[in-house]
Amino acid sequence: MLYKDQELKIYNSISGEKEHFQPINEGHIGMYVCGPTVYSNVHLGNVRTFMSFDMIFRYFKHLGFKVRFVRNITDAGHLENDADEGEDRIAKKARLEQIEPMEVVQMYTVDFHNILSAFNFLAPSIEPTATGHIIEQIEIIKEILDKGLAYEVNGSVYFDVLKYNESYHYGKLSGRNIEDLIHNTRALDGQSDKKNPQDFALWKKAEPQHIMRWPSPWSDGFPGWHLECTAMSTKYLGETFDIHGGGMDLKFPHHECEIAQAEACNDKSPVNFWMHANMLIMNGKKMAKSTGNYILPNEIFSGDNPHISKAFSASVARFFMLQAHYRSILDFTNAGLLASEKGYFKLMEAINSLDELSHSDKTDGFDVAAWRLNCYDAMNDDFNSPILIAELFAAVKFINQLKDHKASVSKPDLDTLKQTMRAFTFDVLGLENEGVKQDSGNKLSEAVEILINLRADARANKDFELSDKIRDELAAVGIQLKDGKDGTTFSTN
Numbered sequence: 001m002l003y004k005d006q007e008l009k010i011y012n013s014i015s016g017e018k019e020h021f022q023p024i025n026e027g028h029i030g031m032y033v034c035g036p037t038v039y040s041n042v043h044l045g046n047v048r049t050f051m052s053f054d055m056i057f058r059y060f061k062h063l064g065f066k067v068r069f070v071r072n073i074t075d076a077g078h079l080e081n082d083a084d085e086g087e088d089r090i091a092k093k094a095r096l097e098q099i100e101p102m103e104v105v106q107m108y109t110v111d112f113h114n115i116l117s118a119f120n121f122l123a124p125s126i127e128p129t130a131t132g133h134i135i136e137q138i139e140i141i142k143e144i145l146d147k148g149l150a151y152e153v154n155g156s157v158y159f160d161v162l163k164y165n166e167s168y169h170y171g172k173l174s175g176r177n178i179e180d181l182i183h184n185t186r187a188l189d190g191q192s193d194k195k196n197p198q199d200f201a202l203w204k205k206a207e208p209q210h211i212m213r214w215p216s217p218w219s220d221g222f223p224g225w226h227l228e229c230t231a232m233s234t235k236y237l238g239e240t241f242d243i244h245g246g247g248m249d250l251k252f253p254h255h256e257c258e259i260a261q262a263e264a265c266n267d268k269s270p271v272n273f274w275m276h277a278n279m280l281i282m283n284g285k286k287m288a289k290s291t292g293n294y295i296l297p298n299e300i301f302s303g304d305n306p307h308i309s310k311a312f313s314a315s316v317a318r319f320f321m322l323q324a325h326y327r328s329i330l331d332f333t334n335a336g337l338l339a340s341e342k343g344y345f346k347l348m349e350a351i352n353s354l355d356e357l358s359h360s361d362k363t364d365g366f367d368v369a370a371w372r373l374n375c376y377d378a379m380n381d382d383f384n385s386p387i388l389i390a391e392l393f394a395a396v397k398f399i400n401q402l403k404d405h406k407a408s409v410s411k412p413d414l415d416t417l418k419q420t421m422r423a424f425t426f427d428v429l430g431l432e433n434e435g436v437k438q439d440s441g442n443k444l445s446e447a448v449e450i451l452i453n454l455r456a457d458a459r460a461n462k463d464f465e466l467s468d469k470i471r472d473e474l475a476a477v478g479i480q481l482k483d484g485k486d487g488t489t490f491s492t493n
Contacts, residue, residue: 003063009382011275018381030243031069031241031245032232032233033244039078039090041115042112042115042297052245055428058430062427069125070125070126071126072228074129077223082225082254084200101211128236137228145157147264155221157202157203159261162198162199170260171256174252182196182198202227203223204223229254229258230262240268240269244258246276251274278327278330282295282333310491316341317337320340325382344431357399360409361410375391455470
């Protein structure tokens with residue numbers, strides 16, 4: 001097994017440092033990642049987070065670990081603004097669309113799976129739903145109540161953060177101080193059933209109009225959002241497991257509350273390594289539907305969005321995202337996608353030419369063994385995909401020298417080069433080989449650029465009849481020209 005020869009370091013959010021990774025059980029890894037709340041189309045920022053953990057899952061498998069990867073579906077209990085009051089996100093969507101909540105869940109779960117499939121994600125080992133684990137959540141609440149770390153008011157049950165903090169440390173993951181939290185929220189006292197504003201819901205009594213409800217010892221109601229992940233992660237991975245992942249935005253309060261619930265219930269820390277993927281922004285600003293600075297994954301594939309000049313394949317978009325470290329903010333731009341597309345084609349062209357290369361008696365111009373070690377070192381250093389990609393392009397340069405007969409390679413080194421390039425490109429990074437298809441796409445792009453230039457000359461010469469003819473005939477075959485301040489671009493239907 002490859003993992004026996006590797007020293008893997010992972011940045012642990014709870015310590016703020018890279019730590020040597022040693023799984024609880026040798027050769028086995030338990031990993032939980034918070035999945036989507038399925039009330040709308042999956043956001044590209046969420047795709048980026050899930051892609052980071054897909055790459056991590058792939059690398060563990062490549063090293064020979066047996067991985068149980070659990071990624072849940074939240075299909076109830078996640079209220080608006082991540083709060084304990086207000087309307088359930090799924091129930092609200094159902095009310096607005098005048099359909100059943102589980103129709104909303106089904107519609108957007110299918111969308112989620114389709115998008116992740118397009119990006120070539122591996123399926124998780126288990127994909128549990130919150131509604132499928134109501135009994136487990138009720139049992140955890142009973143345990144926390146028995147230990148005096150929760151209280152029931154008017155049919156709702158709340159976690160007593162101040163009582164918990166007498167024996168444990170609430171805020172150790174996010175670095176927040178309980179005294180500061182009290183000071184900042186004191187004005188909210190008396191506005192709810194909670195003893196203290198910091199307390200969070202384990203179970204909420206359903207209002208008469210609330211559609212999604214289940215019977216419990218306290219009321220007909222629904223579980224708290226934080227509790228769902230505690231129940232599902234510990235059920236399938238045990239009271240303490242190796243890795244818990246999610247987006248940076250979940251660190252507080254969601255993951256902080258998960259730690260508190262698990263420690264209150266089992267009197268032990270639930271997770272050895274907490275991992276958090278960073279944000280995706282667009283054109284230097286936060287992505288938001290309200291400002292129009294926004295793109296859906298499907299719009300990348302169709303090109304039907306004003307922020308991009310053309311359609312891009314899922315592998316190009318995946319390649320673009322993996323060029324940033326998972327803990328770095330990634331700025332999604334058209335220029336970045338265009339540059340990634342060129343790099344992706346260059347990588348595929350080199351890989352596709354590997355079988356045509358001839359070998360010599362010796363290798364000259366490149367240390368293949370050292371390069372292979374560098375690839376593993378990059379991934380072993382907290383899954384540093386940008387450094388890995390840089391190493392792959394060092395190999396691309398060598399492959400091109402071999403094609404031009406400016407370097408030589410022995411048969412053992414050539415075999416190592418082929419195996420390592422394919423393993424890291426396809427198995428670990430999860431890219432798909434679209435080299436042949438993209439080659440024809442490149443020729444199309446070049447042909448359209450020629451017509452765009454001819455049209456520009458016609459317009460400069462005031463030959464508007466020819467200019468319009470080029471535009472209209474391209475449109476007739478599904479190629480739309482877009483005139484902008486930076487010139488003319490095109491997209492295909």
